[in-house]
Amino acid sequence: MKKFWALFFFFWPAVAFWSCWIARSRGWWFPASEDNPLGLAMSPLGQQIDGLFYLILGIVAVVFVGTQFALGYALWMSATKEDSKPAHYSHGSHSLELIWTIVPAFVLVFIALYQMNVWAEFRVQSYFPNETKEDGPKLEVTARQFEWRMRYPAPGQVLSNQPQAGDLYAVNEMHVQTGRPVKFNLRTGDVQHAFFAPQLRVKQDAVAGLIIPVWLEVPKAGKYDLVCAELCGWGHYKMRATIVAEPKEKVEEYLRNLEQEQNFDGVAPAAAEE
Amino acid sequence: MATVSPAIESHSDDHSHGNDHGHGHQQSFFYTYLWSTDHKMIGKQFLITTMIMMMVGGALALAVRWQLAFPWQNMPVLGPVFKLFLGEGGQISPEFYTMLFTMHASVMIFLVIIPILAGAFGNFLIPLQIGADDMAFPVLNALSYWFMWPAIACFGTSFFVGGATAGPAGGWTSYPLLSALQEAAPGSGAAQTFWLMGLTLVGVSSMMGSVNYMTTIINMRAPGMTLFRMPLTIWSMFITAILQAFALPVLTAAGFMLLTDRIMGTCFFVPAGIVVNNAAPTIGGGQPLLWQHLFWFYSHPAVYIMLLPAMGMVSDMLSCMSRKPVFGYKPMVYSMAAIAGLGFIVWGHHMFTSGMNPALGMTFMTSTMMIALPSAIKTFNWIGTIWGGNVKFNSVMLNCSGFVAMFIVGGLSGIFMAAVPVDIYFHDTYFIVAHFHYVLFGSTLFGVFAGITFWFPKMFGRLMNDTVAKWHFALTFIGFNGTFFPMHLLGISGMPRRYADPYLHPYLEHLLPMNQFITCSAILMGFAQFLLLGNFLYSMYRGEKCGRNPWGANGLEWSAPSPPGHGNFDVPPVCYRGPYEYSSPEAGALNQDFILQTEVPPDMSKIATAETAATA
Ligand code: HEM
Ligand SMILES: [Cu+2]
Ligand SMILES: [Cu+2]
Numbered sequence: 001m002k003k004f005w006a007l008f009f010f011f012w013p014a015v016a017f018w019s020c021w022i023a024r025s026r027g028w029w030f031p032a033s034e035d036n037p038l039g040l041a042m043s044p045l046g047q048q049i050d051g052l053f054y055l056i057l058g059i060v061a062v063v064f065v066g067t068q069f070a071l072g073y074a075l076w077m078s079a080t081k082e083d084s085k086p087a088h089y090s091h092g093s094h095s096l097e098l099i100w101t102i103v104p105a106f107v108l109v110f111i112a113l114y115q116m117n118v119w120a121e122f123r124v125q126s127y128f129p130n131e132t133k134e135d136g137p138k139l140e141v142t143a144r145q146f147e148w149r150m151r152y153p154a155p156g157q158v159l160s161n162q163p164q165a166g167d168l169y170a171v172n173e174m175h176v177q178t179g180r181p182v183k184f185n186l187r188t189g190d191v192q193h194a195f196f197a198p199q200l201r202v203k204q205d206a207v208a209g210l211i212i213p214v215w216l217e218v219p220k221a222g223k224y225d226l227v228c229a230e231l232c233g234w235g236h237y238k239m240r241a242t243i244v245a246e247p248k249e250k251v252e253e254y255l256r257n258l259e260q261e262q263n264f265d266g267v268a269p270a271a272a273e274e
Numbered sequence: 275m276a277t278v279s280p281a282i283e284s285h286s287d288d289h290s291h292g293n294d295h296g297h298g299h300q301q302s303f304f305y306t307y308l309w310s311t312d313h314k315m316i317g318k319q320f321l322i323t324t325m326i327m328m329m330v331g332g333a334l335a336l337a338v339r340w341q342l343a344f345p346w347q348n349m350p351v352l353g354p355v356f357k358l359f360l361g362e363g364g365q366i367s368p369e370f371y372t373m374l375f376t377m378h379a380s381v382m383i384f385l386v387i388i389p390i391l392a393g394a395f396g397n398f399l400i401p402l403q404i405g406a407d408d409m410a411f412p413v414l415n416a417l418s419y420w421f422m423w424p425a426i427a428c429f430g431t432s433f434f435v436g437g438a439t440a441g442p443a444g445g446w447t448s449y450p451l452l453s454a455l456q457e458a459a460p461g462s463g464a465a466q467t468f469w470l471m472g473l474t475l476v477g478v479s480s481m482m483g484s485v486n487y488m489t490t491i492i493n494m495r496a497p498g499m500t501l502f503r504m505p506l507t508i509w510s511m512f513i514t515a516i517l518q519a520f521a522l523p524v525l526t527a528a529g530f531m532l533l534t535d536r537i538m539g540t541c542f543f544v545p546a547g548i549v550v551n552n553a554a555p556t557i558g559g560g561q562p563l564l565w566q567h568l569f570w571f572y573s574h575p576a577v578y579i580m581l582l583p584a585m586g587m588v589s590d591m592l593s594c595m596s597r598k599p600v601f602g603y604k605p606m607v608y609s610m611a612a613i614a615g616l617g618f619i620v621w622g623h624h625m626f627t628s629g630m631n632p633a634l635g636m637t638f639m640t641s642t643m644m645i646a647l648p649s650a651i652k653t654f655n656w657i658g659t660i661w662g663g664n665v666k667f668n669s670v671m672l673n674c675s676g677f678v679a680m681f682i683v684g685g686l687s688g689i690f691m692a693a694v695p696v697d698i699y700f701h702d703t704y705f706i707v708a709h710f711h712y713v714l715f716g717s718t719l720f721g722v723f724a725g726i727t728f729w730f731p732k733m734f735g736r737l738m739n740d741t742v743a744k745w746h747f748a749l750t751f752i753g754f755n756g757t758f759f760p761m762h763l764l765g766i767s768g769m770p771r772r773y774a775d776p777y778l779h780p781y782l783e784h785l786l787p788m789n790q791f792i793t794c795s796a797i798l799m800g801f802a803q804f805l806l807l808g809n810f811l812y813s814m815y816r817g818e819k820c821g822r823n824p825w826g827a828n829g830l831e832w833s834a835p836s837p838p839g840h841g842n843f844d845v846p847p848v849c850y851r852g853p854y855e856y857s858s859p860e861a862g863a864l865n866q867d868f869i870l871q872t873e874v875p876p877d878m879s880k881i882a883t884a885e886t887a888a889t890a
Contacts, residue, residue, distance in 0.1 A: 028760070031768045031781040056696065067657065067682050071682075078660070078663055079667065086867060090599065091602070091854075092603070097605050108643040119635060119695050123632035190548060194702060199781075203702075207563060231452065233443065234369040234443065
């Protein structure tokens with residue numbers, strides 16, 4: 001029985017490791033799709049985030065295997081020796097303590113420092129890509145219970161924080177230009193929500209009273225999910241929207257259509273004489 | 275206390291009546307079992323109450339899991355129960371789902387984990403392990419237990435007051451504005467208010483406990499029980515009490531602010547001009563982020579309040595079951611102190627995506643990385659404790675090893691989330707859910723299971739059945755890992771938490787089978803707990819009787835009768851050495867592999883000469 005229990009503690013980490021190993025092929029990994037079977041991040045910043053994830057995953061996997069093995073082995077040693085042999089009487093070892101304090105400390109500080117710039121690029125405005133500074137915010141995204149509202153400035157205008165006459169509105173569909181960082185303002189109309197685009201690895205809370213600038217860049221045209229990641233009430237789960245990434249001309253066309261639709265007074269031109 | 279369960283009292287081995295203050299101390303049922311000021315009875319009261327609450331919280335969790343595996347389908351077993359009490363709930367509505375996970379977390383955190391560690395084990399063990407006859411303030415102690423009941427009543431009311439369609443809807447974190455504006459979650463009015471009052475009452479109870487623990491540990495140690503001879507359990511309880519005392523007032527204040535925001539419109543957390551659900555615009559002047567700062571300023575230290583005592587107890591038990599001193603006693607103490615200290619400056623890691631100043635994100639990232647360090651040191655020391663020991667493979671040891679194994683997973687997943695850029699993706703996904711269940715359930719509860727089995731003989735004078743306890747361990751361990759390990763993968767797949775129906779989103783549709791697997795594992799784990807309860811109840815009356823020291827352990831508590839009478843010890847104990855001198859030469863001189871802290875040091879010089887004489 002002793003050996004059984006020692007093996008038990010070897011066995012489960014092996015299963016855990018194996019389930020991570022096969023996860024990607026089973027679809028239990030980053031969201032994938034037909035044109036992105038590997039579930040790669042669909043934005044450059046997202047790829048950097050994934051890079052960090054894999055770096056940490058590597059370090060963590062080594063530590064996981066090492067410590068679980070040590071635990072299992074310590075049990076195994078006891079399970080296989082005769083009972084009469086006394087335990088090793090020791091209160092510890094100063095040099096071991098030093099080693100296992102200093103080595104992890106270096107690794108942790110390295111991880112902390114190594115990713116500062118990715119974070120800065122994502123959130124610190126002075127580190128935002130230059131294009132976003134030149135262009136200014138392209139639209140305003142307002143989360144509400146339980147939908148996403150987009151407000152684009154009228155073509156040729158700049159976005160202002162107060163709604164302007166001529167602004168264009170859309171619900172649950174966000175159009176962004178491909179291949180260029182796009183900045184937008186994120187806010188909420190009521191309670192807290194969070195803008196989460198899983199394939200783009202972007203997440204930012206929308207906080208009442210704040211207007212938060214966020215940027216994202218999508219190199220590849222396509223449709224991407226936008227969901228809510230902060231509990232916002234009973235309909236939290238159904239705040240489903242789409243980010244449509246398409247070339248500049250298409251976005252412009254979309255906006256023109258939107259403008260036409262919005263200016264359409266419901267009166268067909270033929271009957272305009274009334 | 276001669277009336278304390280005669281069945282139990284009668285076989286306290288060589289029980290001396292010198293301590294019974296004569297028999298004039300006979301007490302009625304009321305003073306013995308209800309309004310008792312004896313720390314042991316209060317500890318047991320806490321233990322049994324929290325075990326019942328654990329089953330309640332578990333049932334709520336299974337209801338949550340049902341919805342995730344079989345969305346919008348009628349719930350078996352629990353469904354009719356909810357229907358009976360709430361009028362609805364056979365099929366889970368989104369509102370009910372919100373309420374279920376809110377109450378699951380609230381019950382587990384505030385009515386199970388915090389009170390079972392500090393309340394049950396803290397109360398039972400502190401006086402016994404430091405050699406005191408009771409707590410410093412026995413009446414305060416009884417009050418701290420009895421304040422749990424109004425808290426339970428408030429949480430219960432909040433669950434039932436509005437039926438299945440309206441309840442506390444803010445999650446256990448209760449972020450405003452959702453929690454601050456009644457209109458934001460229709461019908462949550464009274465429920466959320468009761469929830470906040472329950473929270474405050476739990477706080478009052480914990481605060482009374484923590485004042486008591488600090489005073490007792492500082493003032494009432496037996497002669498010879500210096501600080502560095504205290505068992506790590508005591509150190510952990512001491513540090514936990516300090517954390518409570520400093521962090522809790524912040525939560526209490528914040529809770530009152532939220533309460534007045536709700537019922538008087540004070541707008542501490544509510545900015546101007548917000549229109550929720552077509553209600554009138556808010557007057558405003560407040561900031562929702564303030565709540566998050568205040569809440570996490572308490573709740574991050576609180577996660578350590580929910581772990582440190584288990585760490586201390588596991589250190590004690592590992593050392594005993596490995597028949598070997600704790601590896602690196604002082605580093606263990608210092609790392610607990612470091613965790614407590616750093617624990618106050620890492621709260622912002624829950625807010626990386628909240629929109630707070632991004633420079634703060636970097637600061638909190640660094641401090642969070644640093645707090646992983648003492649956790650790592652402790653892990654290495656636990657493994658070092660087992661290494662080269664003479665391990666007793668009983669259920670106590672298995673649960674303790676499970677604790678270490680699970681803590682490693684929880685600590686390592688913490689590193690992903692401590693890295694801010696990675697946390698952008700992981701925040702509020704199932705990865706977080708996996709992380710905190712590994713630390714809170716995987717570590718703390720396995721530690722608690724071990725603790726129950728280990729100190730059960732001291733509480734009731736009988737042993738629990740080891741075979742059943744091993745089955746309980748194995749099934750819980752398998753069920754636990756089957757439930758929570760895949761949640762890491764759900765998180766990586768981008769599944770947000772708190773979704774009543776994730777499959778509405780095409781990118782999550784394929785995760786349904788995995789969620790069904792998780793639910794099956796959870797059901798296995800839930801039902802395995804009946805083994806624990808059954809074993810507990812059965813052994814209370816029928817378990818194998820045992821003497822004072824069935825494990826051959828060293829602590830002061832093992833020199834007292836099992837169960838200890840009123841005043842705990844037959845003679846006031848004197849402490850001669852640290853608590854972990856297993857397999858020491860001194861112990862060897864007594865021909866055993868342990869030596870009680872109260873054992874008068876054997877004359878080693880005589881033994882040494884005898885030995886040399888023998889070898890010569
Ligand atoms: C190695 C040390 C640890 C690190 C680096 C760490 C890091 C983190 C981080 C960064 C988060 C926030 C993630 C997010 O919401 O995006 C988090 C959440 C959490 N952690 Fe840890 N953690 C550690 C240990 C622990 C321990 C020991 C416990 C409890 C005993 C714990 C309990 C929790 C809980 C309950 C939450 C989530 C609360 C919620 O959002 O509902 N953590 N942890
Ligand atoms: Cu939302
Ligand atoms: Cu935390």
